[in-house]
Amino acid sequence: MPTTEEYKMSKHADIVNEQYNHKESNFVSLQTRITEAFKLAPKFEAQLEAVVEEFKRRNKDNWSSFSEMELVQAIPVDFSKILIDSTMQRPLNMRHVLKILNYFSQTMVMPIQVYKEGDNYIAWDGQHTSIALYLILTKVFGELQANTMIPVNIYPVKQKLEIRRNFILLNGDAKEKLDFIDTYRQMVYGAIIDNSDDPIWQDTAKINDLLKDAGLFATHEKFGDERESGAFTLLADTIMTKKLEKRKDVDVTRMFAKYWVYINEERPVQAKEARMLYEYFDACFKDGLKVDDKYLLDFALFCKEYFEANWSETGSFWSKAKLSYETWYKKANPEEFEENGLKGFTTEPRFGVPFLIAQIKKSTKLKTPKYKHLYAVDKKDLW
Numbered sequence: 001m002p003t004t005e006e007y008k009m010s011k012h013a014d015i016v017n018e019q020y021n022h023k024e025s026n027f028v029s030l031q032t033r034i035t036e037a038f039k040l041a042p043k044f045e046a047q048l049e050a051v052v053e054e055f056k057r058r059n060k061d062n063w064s065s066f067s068e069m070e071l072v073q074a075i076p077v078d079f080s081k082i083l084i085d086s087t088m089q090r091p092l093n094m095r096h097v098l099k100i101l102n103y104f105s106q107t108m109v110m111p112i113q114v115y116k117e118g119d120n121y122i123a124w125d126g127q128h129t130s131i132a133l134y135l136i137l138t139k140v141f142g143e144l145q146a147n148t149m150i151p152v153n154i155y156p157v158k159q160k161l162e163i164r165r166n167f168i169l170l171n172g173d174a175k176e177k178l179d180f181i182d183t184y185r186q187m188v189y190g191a192i193i194d195n196s197d198d199p200i201w202q203d204t205a206k207i208n209d210l211l212k213d214a215g216l217f218a219t220h221e222k223f224g225d226e227r228e229s230g231a232f233t234l235l236a237d238t239i240m241t242k243k244l245e246k247r248k249d250v251d252v253t254r255m256f257a258k259y260w261v262y263i264n265e266e267r268p269v270q271a272k273e274a275r276m277l278y279e280y281f282d283a284c285f286k287d288g289l290k291v292d293d294k295y296l297l298d299f300a301l302f303c304k305e306y307f308e309a310n311w312s313e314t315g316s317f318w319s320k321a322k323l324s325y326e327t328w329y330k331k332a333n334p335e336e337f338e339e340n341g342l343k344g345f346t347t348e349p350r351f352g353v354p355f356l357i358a359q360i361k362k363s364t365k366l367k368t369p370k371y372k373h374l375y376a377v378d379k380k381d382l383w
Contacts, residue, residue, distance in 0.1 A: 013230040015040065016217040019086070020188055020208060025160070027083040027122060030134040030145075037092040041224025044094035051101045052139045059104075059140075066137045066148060074111035074151035079137065082112065082130055082150065083120045087189045088164060089127040090182040093222045100132040109133070111153045115163070121152060124163045161194040180235040181220040184208075200244050207239055207253045214257035216269065231268035238278040248282045255281040255291050262300035263309045272318075272347055273311035279349035280356060283369035295366060302364050306383050318347045321355040324381035332375070350374050358382060 028036070038045045063069055112126035123130055133150060137143050155163075168178060168186055178186075184204060190196040191205035211218060216230045218239070226233050238256075241247050256277050260269070284291050303309040307317040325345050330337050345351060350372075357368045358377035 012040075012225060012228040013212075013215050013217040016219065016225070017208075017212040019091075020192060020212075022087050022189075022193065024193060025088070025122075026086045027117070027120070028086050029083060030131055033084050033086070033092050033127070034131060034135075036086075037094050040091075041094065043224060044098070047098055048094070048135070048139075051098050052135065055101055055104065055136070055140055063141075066141045066143050069106045069136075071106055071109050072111055072151050074153055076149035077114075077121055077152050077154075078146065079134070079148040079150045080145035081120050082114070082152075083117075083122055084127055084130070085122050085124065087193050088122075088124050088160070088167065090178070090185060091223055092127065092131060094224070095222050096128050097131050097135070100128060101135065104132070104136070109151070111151045113155065114152045115155050121154070123152075124155075125167055161190060161196055164190050164194060179220055179222070180240045181218060181223075184218055184235055184240060200247070203247075203250050204239075206250050210250070210253050210257045214260045216257065216260060227268055229266045229268065232274065234269070234271045234274040238274045248278060249285055252278055252281045252285050255284070255296060258293060258296045259300050259303075262297050263304060265309065270311045272313065272352075273309075276311055276349050276352050276356070280353055280369070283353070283371050287369040289367050289369055298364060298366055299360075302360065302366070306359065306363065313347055317356075318352070320381070320383065321347075321352055324355055324377055325351055325375055327378055327381050328375045355382075 109129060110126065112121075112123050112130050114121040114123050114126075116122075130150075134145070137145065137148060164186055168183060187196075187198075187201040187204035188208045190198070191201045196202070208218065211232060214230075216232050218235060219225055219228075219231050219233055221233060225231060232239075238248070239253060256274070259277065259281075281291065289295075300309070307315060307320070311317060322345055326342050329342055329344070336343065351374060353371050354373040354375060355377055357371060358379070359382050360366050360368050362379065362382050
């Protein structure tokens with residue numbers, strides 16, 4: 001039976017992955033958006049209180065009410081009519097909201113990008129600006145949303161897929177840039193809600209399902225849940241890449257997700273673990289190796305037996321790999337080593353994968369992929 005703490009941690013992955021279960025738009029108020037953010041990362045609630053008090057102190061001679069602020073002139077609409085589509089916007093980044101409040105200037109406020117939905121205005125860009133203004137209105141001045149006007153740009157666009165693509169394209173240098181996690185989430189939602197036939201978006205949704213089934217969830221440290229069990233933060237060069245057409249195949253994530261199930265650990269995914277194993281499994285995929293459940297179970301048991309499946313910087317795997325590389329380096333570059341010591345070793349796949357393959361060959365019957373070895377592993381340096 002899982003302990004209370006283990007159950008709590010596993011539930012966090014369920015909470016995050018539940019967000020992708022919406023099959024249509026999910027409109028929520030600004031206050032609801034804030035409440036949801038605090039639910040995922042409660043630590044920001046106390047930080048917000050401190051920032052609000054500092055805002056009051058810093059601006060006590062500037063404004064005594066929200067209406068005294070001179071915001072950009074655009075179409076004014078009732079603040080209480082602004083809603084967020086949680087499937088369209090990136091998750092609320094409270095760190096960014098607190099940063100806006102700390103460095104707030106009325107001349108930096110840009111109109112909220114909205115489209116009409118009945119009597120309401122759905123913000124498809126400008127979520128963090130809306131939230132910051134809402135907090136100033138309610139927390140600083142203690143005023144109500146109703147009958148308070150806020151500047152917006154109203155777009156006559158109702159095609160969700162078009163808006164979603166605009167959201168990705170328009171978030172450039174002038175705004176908080178989209179991280180890999182933001183692009184990832186938009187692709188998942190685009191495939192699920194907008195029925196996008198884009199193969200990259202469809203693949204991303206499949207990847208998300210694989211992570212969910214393994215008790216994993218894609219996230220970023222800006223959301224404050226990177227230490228929760230199952231947190232997968234290293235999307236770059238594993239699930240995602242800047243050149244999306246060169247991304248790793250969905251099957252590589254299947255291999256990693258099944259490996260994660262078999263090691264049966266309640267912790268976040270280690271960065272070097274993700275980078276190493278995606279590199280290794282990608283090599284297996286490119287070689288056409290049969291990496292089925294039996295292979296992955298044996299592989300997971302091997303990792304547990306030899307180094308406790310610990311891929312962290314200080315884990316025994318890297319200590320052993322470094323000694324192996326140092327042995328080779330001394331022989332290959334004796335004069336350089338004598339003068340400057342060990343150079344070029346870093347705990348990354350290009351050194352780790354050759355060592356891993358050599359150890360697998362010695363200790364198991366598993367087939368291993370071809371891989372460009374940057375150094376020769378001496379069998380005496382293996383376990």
